[in-house]
Amino acid sequence: MFKSKKLSILLIVFVITITIFAQGPKNVIFLIGDGMGLAHVTLTDFVFGDLNMMKMPYTGFASTYSNSNTITDSAAAGTALSTGFKTDNGMIGMTPDKKPAETLLEKGIKLGKKTGMVTTTAITHATPACFTAHVEKRYFQRDIAEQQAKSDLNVLFGGGKKYMEKNYDSAKKHGFEIVNTSKELMNAHSDKVMGIFAKDHMNYSLDRTSDEPSLALMTRKAIELLSKDNDKGFFLVVEGGRIDHAAHSNDPIGVIYDTKAFDKAVGEAMSYANLNKDTLVVVTADHETGGLGLGRKGYNIYPAKFKGFKAIPDTIVSKIKNDCSNMEQILEEYTTYKMSDFDKKELAAFKKARLAAKPSAYSQGGYATVKFVDMINDLAGIDWTTGDHSACMVPVMSYGMNAEDFEGFMDNTQIPVKIMNAVTEE
Ligand SMILES: [Zn+2]
Incomplete structure (x- = not known):
């Protein structure tokens, strides 16, 4: 009798364990370095070393071409990463026939998860817009802001006061607490928090003012808000948005310091995943910017x-x-x-x-x-081939539960599909 009771307890523990491990991740933190190609990561590693993203156990490569162009823009790339659909350059969260496509964050909301979008650009800029809005043209930033203010998202951090300010009342009506400085962000505790920290884009990390939170701080705070009293888990998307802008200017300094700042946000995500094993962390870029070449003459670079x-x-x-x-x-x-x-x-x-x-x-x-x-x-x-984007594949790095799903070559549209497959795995 005693023996069988012990056995049945063992069996129950075994079944519970199997159930826990058979399920996919509850939390997903998806980090996107805008324009961050392999050369950008390599150069940042040369200068600073010890990058968190290079400690991730699984790596892959993603192709980035869009429906309309061999070289994507951030709108089509963001739409691919948020919805799993190829679309035309310039389109936000829509298929080429102008139909809204469901985003990863909207799917998260349907699953009862808390959701957040964090960026260093204006919150209405292409990449964050692709996860939080649906418009035909990326420059419809007023419409994007309107949609974001009315959304069911729990966290929206970035710049872009000039577009969002007019929607503050609407945002408050929809439950958002609004914060505008680093200090206010630290004290925020509501279920829905909108943090707008600059008129347009936030400063490059090297030029950051004390009023502006770093990307790592915004990421840590977002995780804190989203994970609080939450048994259904969360989806968080984080963009290092200005790596791209520096690369458009062929400026290696802006590129490496913003890549380093992005990597610190990656570190925050990994720390959370270390303590919460039911968390998946995926890092990629939407495209490469600048055609950065690490070699110009001879067999050395001097960064x-x-x-x-x-x-x-x-x-x-x-x-x-x-x-x-x-x-x-x-x-x-x-x-x-x-x-x-x-x-x-x-x-x-x-x-x-x-x-x-x-x-x-x-x-x-x-x-x-x-x-x-x-x-x-x-x-x-070092040298650059363009002031625009390039067609080169981008790195994919993953960590935590189901990280192995992101190994090898893939198309950018497969990334959100793989994330949803992992999360909804029975
Ligand atoms: Zn760009």
Whole structure:
């Protein structure tokens, strides 16, 4: 009698164990480095080393072409990653025939999960929009903001006050607590929190102000809010959105420091997954930006001096007076280069550009920034093929429960399908 009771308890424990392990992950943290190709990761590893994403046990590669183009934009790429459908460049959360496609976060909501979207760009920008809205054109940012404010999401963190501000009342009506600074974010505790921390995009991580939370902090806070009193689990999407912008400017400094900041957010996700084994962490990029090439002449690259920059090149150039009289001092203060490091001809061209440079909407340093990053790229022995995106495959790295599903070659549209298959596994 005693023996069989013990046996039946053992059997129950065994069955419970099997049931737990037969089920897929309860929580999914999906992190996207916008424009973060393999060369961007490699360069960041050369400079800083010890990247969390490189400690992930499973790796793969994803193709990124869109329905309309061999080179995708962030809208079509984001739609592929959020819905599993190829669409045309420019379209957000819709198939090419303009039908809304259900996103990963909407599927999560249907499963009773809490959901969140975190980014360093404006929250209405292409990648976050693809997970939280459905519009025909990526520049319909007013419509995107309207949809987000009315959504059932629990967490929405990023920039983009200029689009979202008009919807604050609507957001409050739909239950959102709204926070605008790092400090307010730390104290937030509601079931729905909207954090808007910049007028447009948040600053590059090197130029971050104390009012702006880092991507890692936003990720940690999002996980804290989403996992609190929650037995159904959560879906969280995190974007390192400005790696792409730096790469569009062919600026290796912005790229590596924002990739490093993104990697710290990856570290937050991995720490949570370490303590909560029913968590899947997937890291990828939506596409490669810049056609970054790690080699320009000879058999060495020299990016060691990138460590020690105090601001991104565009900010540095904007601090250099038009007549360049303070250039040596600014270089000393913000970089690890000296005037004498630069090629004389190149330096003369830079000075000429600085004299003529007027700030533009995208660049405080104007054309002089282009010349400046050119000099840095040259010294480091690296180069870029384009100011746009490239068609190259991107890395996929995974960690935690069902991470093995993301090994090998895949198309970007398979990633959300694999995530949903893992989560709904019986
Ligand atoms: Zn881009």
